[in-house]
Amino acid sequence: MDQHSPARMEDVAQVAGVSAITVSRVIHHPDKVADATRERVLKAIETTGYVPNRVAGSLASNQTRIIGALVPTVTNSIFADTIDGLTDELGAQGYQLLLGATGYSLAEETRLINAILAQRPAGIVVTGLQHEPAAESLLRAAGIPVVETWNVDGQPIDMTVGFSNFNACHAMVERLVARGARCIGYVGAPTLANDRAAQRVAGYRAAVAKLGLEASDSLVFEGKFSFAAGAGRLRDLLATRPDVDAVFFGNDILALGALFECQRQGIRVPADLAIAGFDDVELAASVAPALTTVRIHRYEIGRQAARMILERLRGDTTTPDLTDLGFEIIERETTPAGRAD
Template identity: 45%
Template structure:
């Protein structure tokens, strides 16, 4: 633990204030405030003088106190289901990079795919008066988020554009992506195609992928009744569990479309362990195009989504809203790409 600094007589010196910085730099308190907020049109020499005085005095701006008058902080909150894999971590990085360039800090919360925890995070986050919120919502019913725009807190939902946004959204169509993958498997000659998702999530994005898959099954007259929700974690071990569950039931499948790459890669491991040739005896496809998807054996056929760009564009949209600029669309579609590899 660090020691508290004391003066020569052993007393703790007072915490320096903005007024102290102003006196040291021989400028007004307003000038100090503008320099430390990063405001434009401040003389460069004056700015350097203020920063030097603040550093010498050890002055740290009280952002929260400043927000009491401005009604918001220079903080944007992001709420995501998890950062345990690169899916949402890349989006958070894109957000952080773009906001950081503009002097805005990012506050992060993870909902663990739990709607109640998500609502709690939203309530707690709003108490910190963020400038805006970027969210990967869990459920279709987003009542807590829907209240925020009317309170002056812009909300950018990311990773899905199929559902109507409460304010604005950036992402791609999970419905169309799953439809495109199922159509691809059909075009490769597969007819008994299972769609597998974890029963532990139940989020909007996976639900829309399920709808896309079901639409393709009906349109191309594929074998029905092969949509499964299985209890497994979103990890490679989950893919092992799911593949064992499917094989034990002897369903006569010729392809399996997993809603997540990490799980699909675990399924590939289980197929290799059982000496099931992929794709000759069973095709496997995933979703997300994780780094491991291109290097596993066989390389995984999947859906690539612009994870980093989703975060970056969400930050751009949010900053534009904060600057009072109108955005052309409340729904930004960044698209997806079908990546055809060896596994299907």
């Protein structure tokens, strides 16, 4: 029976001896139906194996229970945590996640926003504050809650949740200097189409300049998100600037790759070279020596983004446009200990 064409509300209604609208009521407002009727309908749903057709329901009610989300990539715990935060919060509220991966391409992001919007989601979550103008117009015109994530330094289209990449990097550089660093290199993710990465280097540069240290392009490198790149860029940096006494990496994966490279080369960390990362992935605390890094709240970003959308949908007008989840400097063993501050 269900093989060819799945049961419709009408089929359930016939089995239960009621009208389709009563079946709809049992599903959405069970208390508005007489007990006996409800029981009969529920039984009919069971026997027919009825699974409500939400695409019809969505068209009729003009609302879906779908939330769209766009991340650069899923591979790397970084955004994976945010996605888990989203699915956990959304799932509990009966919403579902329509996910897209942009591959760090703004053009692809625009394309995906269009595709997602075609599904008429109740809300949408994107990564970063940087988008193509076309994407921004689409988002504004959609008339749904929009949450940008992972960045609070800028003007959100609607709402944003994250932290200041600039301030976080600035703070880490200050800490490194307080611990004795005098020549700090920086290796970060490519800044093209990535405002978070751009603001991280900017934070580094600003802090270095402010503290009167050398701020030279020869101290700054870009590397893709991989352990191998961390090792490679460390070699490059050491080759050009053997005088660095600390290297700050824009993410933990790069930092850890560099740390392993030091172990291979016999470079003592932090005695010969201090290393700091960014993200505080689980590995950072587990490796020996444990990595000094910046802790940010990846899972919470996802959860909060979901909450902000859901609140809006409930008509809550008190939801703030900007939620700064902050960051923490976590000093572990790859940077020198000692009284600073």
